[in-house]
Amino acid sequence: MENNLSAENSLRIIAETIERSRRTITKNSGKPLILWGVLVALFSLIIWGLWTKTGSPIWNFLWFAMSAIGFVCMKTLFRNREKVPETEVSRMLGKIWMWFGIFATGFFALVWVAWGIRSLTGVEGTFSVDLTLIILLMMGLGGTLSGAVLGNKVVTASSLIATTFAALFLMVMPTGSPLRILSFAILGVFALIVPGIILQKQGRE
Amino acid sequence: MPDSMKTFKPLDPLLHSELRLAVMSILISTDSADFVYLRGQTGATSGNLSVQLDKLQQAGYIEVTKGFKGKMPQTICHITDQGREAFAAYVEALRSYIPSGKN
Numbered sequence: 084m085e086n087n088l089s090a091e092n093s094l095r096i097i098a099e100t101i102e103r104s105r106r107t108i109t110k111n112s113g114k115p116l117i118l119w120g121v122l123v124a125l126f127s128l129i130i131w132g133l134w135t136k137t138g139s140p141i142w143n144f145l146w147f148a149m150s151a152i153g154f155v156c157m158k159t160l161f162r163n164r165e166k167v168p169e170t171e172v173s174r175m176l177g178k179i180w181m182w183f184g185i186f187a188t189g190f191f192a193l194v195w196v197a198w199g200i201r202s203l204t205g206v207e208g209t210f211s212v213d214l215t216l217i218i219l220l221m222m223g224l225g226g227t228l229s230g231a232v233l234g235n236k237v238v239t240a241s242s243l244i245a246t247t248f249a250a251l252f253l254m255v256m257p258t259g260s261p262l263r264i265l266s267f268a269i270l271g272v273f274a275l276i277v278p279g280i281i282l283q284k285q286g287r288e
Numbered sequence: 289m290p291d292s293m294k295t296f297k298p299l300d301p302l303l304h305s306e307l308r309l310a311v312m313s314i315l316i317s318t319d320s321a322d323f324v325y326l327r328g329q330t331g332a333t334s335g336n337l338s339v340q341l342d343k344l345q346q347a348g349y350i351e352v353t354k355g356f357k358g359k360m361p362q363t364i365c366h367i368t369d370q371g372r373e374a375f376a377a378y379v380e381a382l383r384s385y386i387p388s389g390k391n
Contacts, residue, residue, distance in 0.1 A: 088306060093299075168318035168320055
């Protein structure tokens with residue numbers, strides 16, 4: 084068989100193999116987006132429900148639990164799957180979301196540190212940081228950049244539109260309202276789940 | 289120049305094999321690939337794939353790193369610069385076999 088390879092067959096093998104591999108990588112890069120999207124949307128609803136019921140925003144600390152669950156799921160759910168190689172695109176996607184995670188967690192911690200310093204030193208005046216809006220915008224930027232890196236206009240547009248609506252919803256809702264947390268559910272669905280499904284579909288086509 | 293007068297460039301015999309060509313095509317489009325992934329994508333048997341990877345490694349076209357991920361053995365293959373050049377030259381040579389107007 085090896086000696087009978089024609090030039091056309093060789094070119095066909097190259098094209099088909101690269102295309103098949105590209106589809107597998109595309110399909111697999113959608114799965115983590117869906118997982119994190121479901122978690123973000125689910126925790127957004129849980130935190131909103133608990134916050135509404137108890138009247139305490141302390142439930143926002145559940146976001147840390149969500150991160151832990153997400154990492155455990157990534158390790159267990161994808162453990163037995165075919166090891167998909169990294170490409171420049173998948174590595175960039177990983178870095179975008181890794182830095183989003185670091186910034187979001189770091190900023191959340193920073194707000195509490197600042198609040199603690201102000202309380203201890205008795206600084207007067209209103210302490211106002213719209214943490215939800217800042218994290219939401221970072222998340223929207225992450226989704227939009229992911230679409231740009233993937234060269235997928237639908238993913239880029241979906242993230243951009245979702246961020247716009249979620250940010251608008253957030254700004255319209257009164258400060259301190261538990262309803263504001265639902266903006267993450269909007270973003271979870273349209274900036275993570277929808278792009279993830281699109282990528283999976285593209286991988287299957 | 290008419291097709292009949294065309295000179296055909298020699299094809300690298302190491303790459304002119306269905307399985308080795310498929311492996312190199314995957315590695316050219318990714319930084320590195322795991323043995324299991326290569327086996328799944330090419331549909332080759334483990335034994336045959338091992339033999340072909342060994343040939344590519346001996347030619348200096350790929351680097352094979354064996355290690356462990358947790359308790360599971362893992363074999364990672366990377367394409368080398370020499371491999372990239374050989375693949376590019378092979379594709380260039382293939383073009384000389386395609387009749388004018390087709391490429």
